Every structure is written in C-alpha cells, then in structure tokens.
Amino acid sequence: MNEALKELLDLLDLEQLELDLFRGRSPRERIQRVFGGQVAAQALVAAGRTVDSDRNVHSLHAYFIRPGDPSVPIVYNVERVRDGRSFTTRRVTAIQHGKTIFTMSASFHVLEDGVQHQALVKPDVPDAESLPGYQERMSGLLGTHPELREWVSRPRPVDSRYASPLTWEAYMKPELRSAETNVWFRYDADLPDDPLLHVVLAAYASDFTLVDTVLLAHGMAWGASDMMGASLDHAMWFHRPFRADDWLLYAQESPWSGAARGLARGEMFTASGELVVSVVQEVMIRLRKS
Secondary structure, three states: OOHHHHHHHHHHOOEEEEOOEEEEOOOOOOOOOOOHHHHHHHHHHHHHOOOOOOEEEEEEEEEEOOOOOOOOOEEEEEEEEEEOOOEEEEEEEEEEOOEEEEEEEEEEEEOOOOOOOOOOOOOOOOOHHHOOOHHHHHHOOOOOOHHHHHHHHOOOOOEEEEOOOOHHHHHHOHHHOOOEEEEEEEOOOOOOOOHHHHHHHHHHHHOOOHHHHHHHOOOOOOOOOOEEEEEEEEEEEEOOOOOOOOOEEEEEEEEEEEOOEEEEEEEEEEOOOOEEEEEEEEEEEEEOOO
C-alpha cells in the first residue's frame, strides 16, 4: 500500500466527538480548498457510522456550498432522519468556521431480492493493464509544460488509466476534443472486506474527472485555461456490491454546458461488465474576465 493511500484511509477514519458528531481533517498540501471527493467521502463515513451494519448505502445527494479550508478540521453533524424497516435515511452537514460548507442526504437499504436488468453496456475500451498510468501519460507533456512537474510527480492514492484523451492533450490538439471520458481506476492494495469502505472510496474517486469531462469538450485544462471550475452538486446510486481494489471503468459524458455551468454523468462498470454505480454532477465553469 503506497503512502498516499495510507494517508487517505487515515483521513477517512473520523474522530467521534459526540453521538452523531464527527471531525475530519485534510491532507497537508499547498492547495486553496479541500478536494470535494474528500468531503463527500468523509460525510458518507460519518453517516455510515450511525447505521446498522446490515444496511448498505444505495444513494447519496450532495451540495458543495462553500470552499473547504484545508488548514482546519471539518466537523460533520449527522441527523438521523428516519430508521424504517428496510430503509434508513441520514442527513449530514459539514461545518467549518461556523458555516456550512457541504450537505448530503444518504439512504441505506437492507439487501432484498427483486427483478433485475441492465440496459447499459460497458464501453469497448482497452483493458486497464494495457494502458499507461496517469503519471506516465502526463510525463510526456512535461517538455512543453514544465509547470506540470509538481502536479504529475505527487503520489496518488488511486491508480487511474485513461482510455481517452486527457484535458491537457485536447488543450494542445483541438482534434482530440470530446464530451466523453473513459478511465479505469482502482486502489492498488488489498483492502478490508468492509462494504462501506469500498463505497466511500468510489465516492472519493468519482469527483476526480467529472469536471474534466466538461472541460474536455471545450479543449480546456486546469492551469492552462483562464477559467475557474468547481463541483456544485453530486449524486450517486450504488446498484450492487463491488470492490474498489479491483479495476472499475468510469465511463463519463457531458451532455450539456452553458450559463457558467456544465452537466456530467458517469457509470462505473466492473471489468466483467456489471454496472455498479451511477453518478451525476453539475459543475461550475466560469471564464475569468480579462
């Protein structure tokens, strides 16, 4: 297990301050705001710790309200909205400096039998093992953009391998622009058999590339284009159990952008083609005025 993954798992081990009240911290990095996937993952951990172990999360709906300050802890307040016979609902509020920065509603469900179908098919892309890692792929751009060196070299908890163009590639070559992104990811370690942990880690990874899918359609890239981008709201549905230490294909598309916002949606498939997670996110894409 690499050090970045060890640190992430440590960040997800929230401190319990009181019944339904938890505290989380952020990694020590020189960044201006907390990564949205981290806040969503920590909020889901807080909610999950108040739910019986026989109930697995099946959906979450979240709003990013204010930028998180990485220099101070985040307090997560869990409200027990409902405990029914089959479903449990929790509402989580993340607080910093006395203000709400994030809210999330999450629903948990006991395992039940029912009708089954899957209309979506996993995209036909190269296997993960045949593709270069993200850092190897980005290293080819360092000759023309040395400012990327620190970003590329930093350790990452997630092994991600793109089967589609990167935003920086489309920024330099307009013919690579697309409103679709396909990326394999996994956490390269033998993780515990805790179903909530695997769901939480998928939630963390889900926020990495959705904004990029909108940017890719316009040939824009972080650090290169004169714009600001951020997640506004985020929804996920967890269809069946999966493991985050196995390869998952995150197939994403952006059907629309306008009015300083963009919509992105994605599906996560196992290597065998099972649909396990659906994601929808609205993002802010604001062009800076010269």
